[in-house]
Amino acid sequence: MHAAPAPDEVIRTRGLVRSFAMGSATVHALRGVDLVIRRGEYVAIMGPSGSGKSTLMNLIGCLDTPTAGEYWLEGQPIASLGEAELARIRNREIGFVFQTFNLLPRASALRNVELPLVYAQMPPAERRRRATEALQKVGLGDRLDHRPNELSGGQRQRVSIARALVTNPALLLADEPTGNLDSKTSHEIMLLFEALHREGHTIVVVTHERDIAEHAERVVTIRDGAIASDERQPRPVRP
Amino acid sequence: MRIVEAGKLALESIWANRLRSFLTLLGVIIGIAAIVATAAVIHGLNRYVAEKLSNLGKGVFVVQRFGIITNRQEFLDAARRNKRLLPADARAIAERVPGAEIVGWEVHATADLERGEHVIRDTDIGGVTPAILEIEPYEVAEGRLLLQHEEDHAAAVAFLGHEVAQRLFPNVDPIGKELRIGGARLTVVGTAAQKGSFLGFSQDNYVKIPFSLHQKLYGTLGSVNISVKAREPARLEETIDEVRAVVRARHHLRPGAPDDFGILTAEGINDLWRNLTQTIFRVALFVVGISLVVGGIVIMNIMLVAVVERTREIGVRKAVGASQRDIVQQFLVEAVLLSCLGGAIGIAIAYAAATLLAANTPLPAEFPPWAPPVAFAVCTAIGVFFGIHPARRAAHLDPIEALRSE
Numbered sequence: 001m002h003a004a005p006a007p008d009e010v011i012r013t014r015g016l017v018r019s020f021a022m023g024s025a026t027v028h029a030l031r032g033v034d035l036v037i038r039r040g041e042y043v044a045i046m047g048p049s050g051s052g053k054s055t056l057m058n059l060i061g062c063l064d065t066p067t068a069g070e071y072w073l074e075g076q077p078i079a080s081l082g083e084a085e086l087a088r089i090r091n092r093e094i095g096f097v098f099q100t101f102n103l104l105p106r107a108s109a110l111r112n113v114e115l116p117l118v119y120a121q122m123p124p125a126e127r128r129r130r131a132t133e134a135l136q137k138v139g140l141g142d143r144l145d146h147r148p149n150e151l152s153g154g155q156r157q158r159v160s161i162a163r164a165l166v167t168n169p170a171l172l173l174a175d176e177p178t179g180n181l182d183s184k185t186s187h188e189i190m191l192l193f194e195a196l197h198r199e200g201h202t203i204v205v206v207t208h209e210r211d212i213a214e215h216a217e218r219v220v221t222i223r224d225g226a227i228a229s230d231e232r233q234p235r236p237v238r239p
Numbered sequence: 240m241r242i243v244e245a246g247k248l249a250l251e252s253i254w255a256n257r258l259r260s261f262l263t264l265l266g267v268i269i270g271i272a273a274i275v276a277t278a279a280v281i282h283g284l285n286r287y288v289a290e291k292l293s294n295l296g297k298g299v300f301v302v303q304r305f306g307i308i309t310n311r312q313e314f315l316d317a318a319r320r321n322k323r324l325l326p327a328d329a330r331a332i333a334e335r336v337p338g339a340e341i342v343g344w345e346v347h348a349t350a351d352l353e354r355g356e357h358v359i360r361d362t363d364i365g366g367v368t369p370a371i372l373e374i375e376p377y378e379v380a381e382g383r384l385l386l387q388h389e390e391d392h393a394a395a396v397a398f399l400g401h402e403v404a405q406r407l408f409p410n411v412d413p414i415g416k417e418l419r420i421g422g423a424r425l426t427v428v429g430t431a432a433q434k435g436s437f438l439g440f441s442q443d444n445y446v447k448i449p450f451s452l453h454q455k456l457y458g459t460l461g462s463v464n465i466s467v468k469a470r471e472p473a474r475l476e477e478t479i480d481e482v483r484a485v486v487r488a489r490h491h492l493r494p495g496a497p498d499d500f501g502i503l504t505a506e507g508i509n510d511l512w513r514n515l516t517q518t519i520f521r522v523a524l525f526v527v528g529i530s531l532v533v534g535g536i537v538i539m540n541i542m543l544v545a546v547v548e549r550t551r552e553i554g555v556r557k558a559v560g561a562s563q564r565d566i567v568q569q570f571l572v573e574a575v576l577l578s579c580l581g582g583a584i585g586i587a588i589a590y591a592a593a594t595l596l597a598a599n600t601p602l603p604a605e606f607p608p609w610a611p612p613v614a615f616a617v618c619t620a621i622g623v624f625f626g627i628h629p630a631r632r633a634a635h636l637d638p639i640e641a642l643r644s645e
Contacts, residue, residue: 063558063638084562091560102555102642106255118244119560163559 005072010170010202011037011060016069018055029055031225032069037204039170042197044213045206047222054175056222057206061094061173062086074170091119095164099176101156103148103163109135110144113163120167134162138192154185161192165201172196172203178212190215242572249573252545253580263541264581266534267618271585272592274527275610279593281516283605288512298472299374299505300479302332302486304462306501307511321499322490323462326450332467335485338478340470343370344463346453352446353419354407362403363445364420366453372398374466377447380404382414382429385449389428393451397425401433401443420446423456439601479504531617534581535625542574542629546636553633554641563634570633574626575619582618586611 005012016033019026029052037043047053058064059071062078065086071078073093081089090096095116103112113131122130135141138158148156157177164172174193178186194215197203205216213219214233221229253260304321308314326344333342345367352359365371372384380401389396397418404413404427413427425448434442448456450463469478479502490499546553553566561569589610596604 058639061558063642084564087557087560087562087565090558096558098558098642102551102558104552104555106251115556116559119556119562119565121241167560 005036005075007075008039009036009072010039010041010074011035011204012072013059014070016056016059016071017067018052018059018064019067028225030059030066033222033225033227035220035227035230037171037202039202040197040200041218042193042203042216043205043218043220044216045204045220045222046208046210046213047228048208051222052225053206053208053222055225057173057175057204060171060204061096062089087119091116092167093170095167095169095172097157097160097164097172097174097177099179101148101153101160101180103156103159105148108145108147109140109151109159109162112148112159113166115163116167130166131162134166135159137165138162152185153181154188157181157185157189158192161189161196165196170202172201174203174205176207177205178207178209186212242568245569245572246576248569249576252573253577259541260577260580263537264534264577264584266530266537267578267581267621268534268585268588270527270530270534271582271614271618272588273530273585274523275586275589275606275614276592276596276604277520277523277527278610279589279606280596280602280604281520282607283593283597283603285513285516286605287603289509298469298475298478300467300469300475300482301503302328302465302467302482303501303503306498306503307507317499317501323460324465324486324500326463328486328489329463329465331489332465332482332485336467336478336481338470338474338481339467341370341374341468342465343368343372343374344450344465345371346450346457346461346463348453348457348461350420352403352407354417357407357409359403359406359444364453364457365445365447366450366457367447368450371466372447374468378432380430380432381412382427384429385447390449390451393449393455395423395425395452396428396449398447399427399430400445401431402441403444403446404430420448421456423452425452436601475504531621535578535621538574538578538622539625539629541577542570542626543632545573546570546629546633549633550636550641550644553636554638554644557636557638558642566634566636567627567630570630571623571626574630575622578618578622578625579615582614586614 013033013035016030016035017028018030019028033056045053045056055064059066060073062073062081066079069079073089076089078086078089096102104115107115110128110131113134114127117127117130132141132144135144138161140155140158140162143151143155148159151159164174172193177193178189181189190212193203193205197217203216205212207213216233218230218232220227302324304324305314305317308317329342329344332339345365348364348366349361350364352362367385369385369387369390377384377398382398385396385398388394397420399407399413407413407418408416408427413430416427417424418427419425431443436442467478467482469475471478483498483502486500487498492499556566590606593604593606596602
């Protein structure tokens with residue numbers, strides 16, 4: 001197979017197509033995307049709304065399956081996997097960070113972060129230890145028992161980042177992570193991503209904001225369901 | 240996800256919506272409470288009847304003109320066909336059935352009792368041979384039982400039930416005193432110990448007099464009930480067959496013709512009773528079954544609402560790695576716990592009701608030990624049956640749509 005992924009590739013897609021039936025018409029959200037992301041890269045996927053970047057993110061995040069094309073995550077072919085295997089991949093290999101945080105409102109920060117480990121069948125004591133560590137890492141070691149409504153927006157997003165990190169996934173996948181935050185808090189969150197990047201985490205941030213994308217070392221622009229540009233940036237200048 | 244985790248989650252969510260959960264469960268609560276309370280009453284009655292019947296004594300059976308009659312036509316047929324049983328029949332049994340240890344007979348009438356201004360109306364007057372008092376144990380409180388020479392001479396003597404003694408002779412020792420039955424004056428020779436009541440009917444409202452005296456007072460037209468005590472209780476069936484053969488021969492029945500008399504045994508009465516209560520229980524089960532189905536549908540409805548309310552939560556869980564199986568398990572466990580919670584409340588209500596009934600009414604309700612496990616099994620089945628559809632609906636939500644919902 002000429003496109004077999006190399007060992008340092010976290011993501012490789014080939015001719016990725018995703019179409020939706022809208023009544024009698026077919027909408028082509030993605031029209032053949034070839035993308036390779038290597039271990040340790042920090043990539044921003046940019047594009048206006050309706051460009052197909054969310055569709056691409058859902059495919060990369062294994063929340064959706066492509067209409068055509070191939071996708072390898074950590075060398076595993078994903079396109080042919082069933083529901084239960086996709087759930088396992090999401091659990092082990094991917095950490096999601098959402099624009100709206102998507103924390104469980106009735107659960108404490110600690111229990112929110114434990115959630116992926118629950119589905120990984122980890123024993124409670126181990127789970128608690130790992131979740132506590134993850135929260136300490138994002139600077140919330142003193143907020144373990146707080147519920148989401150007792151935390152500020154920035155703190156909620158930190159909880160959600162801790163939840164994404166707790167399984168030590170191959171890929172951190174953030175969808176407009178600062179969309180619901182003020183600029184000062186946004187900046188703090190982006191600094192956190194950079195710190196994680198320096199630790200060696202592979203990070204993909206989907207955004208439509210240029211200044212957020214500028215924090216990444218590589219910017220992939222999507223337009224009309226295809227990659228319009230793919231540029232490496234000089235090391236971002238930190239103010 | 241482990242089942243314990245799912246259980247904890249379910250309890251949290253039930254607790255978070257406690258009023259709604261309780262209202263949802265009313266159908267199951269009422270259904271389980273009703274059926275368990277019914278079972279408790281029937282269980283209590285069965286135990287009680289079995290106990291009372293065992294008083295009748297081991298190896299004792301009664302030959303009567305009418306056996307167990309369950310409908311009007313049977314009664315009419317029996318009234319037309321069945322001959323009166325006579326003291327001669329009883330004597331024949333005593334002579335020809337070696338397995339019969341004691342044979343006694345009794346005939347009943349109803350009359351008013353008088354002593355001065357004390358009157359008891361419509362009391363059961365039993366004319367008995369002394370053997371009857373031995374076969375159906377009558378415990379003596381004061382005085383003595385009736386004697387054979389009193390039977391031989393139709394002596395004007397009486398043995399009183401507890402209630403009769405209390406009402407005719409308040410604060411007086413009745414032994415040796417007189418009472419009047421119709422025109423006759425009888426002397427009290429003994430009183431019986433209290434037997435108590437059966438389903439609210441007193442069992443102490445009777446007078447026993449010698450059979451020969453009874454015939455003098457009320458004539459010889461009544462059919463007698465013949466009580467037989469088998470020599471060996473283990474050979475009861477054979478003794479019954481021998482007695483049956485003797486009575487059939489005296490009645491000149493052709494082979495194959497049905498008996499024109501009835502034989503009652505403690506087991507026979509017990510069986511009849513159990514058949515009766517089982518029928519009641521089945522009817523109750525059917526009625527309650529409907530309420531449980533309604534209760535199940537209400538649970539299904541509320542679980543469907545919960546799926547809609549928690550769409551986003553389901554999306555998050557799927558995004559972090561919950562499989563469809565995990566989601567099905569979570570919602571199914573919640574439905575089962577919900578339903579079992581209803582069952583637990585229903586059992587508690589039934590337990591309280593049975594205890595109150597037993598304490599305050601003549602109904603001998605007794606809480607059956609098998610009720611809780613059976614009720615929980617039924618509730619689990621309801622939870623699974625009515626929970627599976629909402630659970631599958633939750634599991635099949637598209638994670639992308641679910642995460643977008645609000």
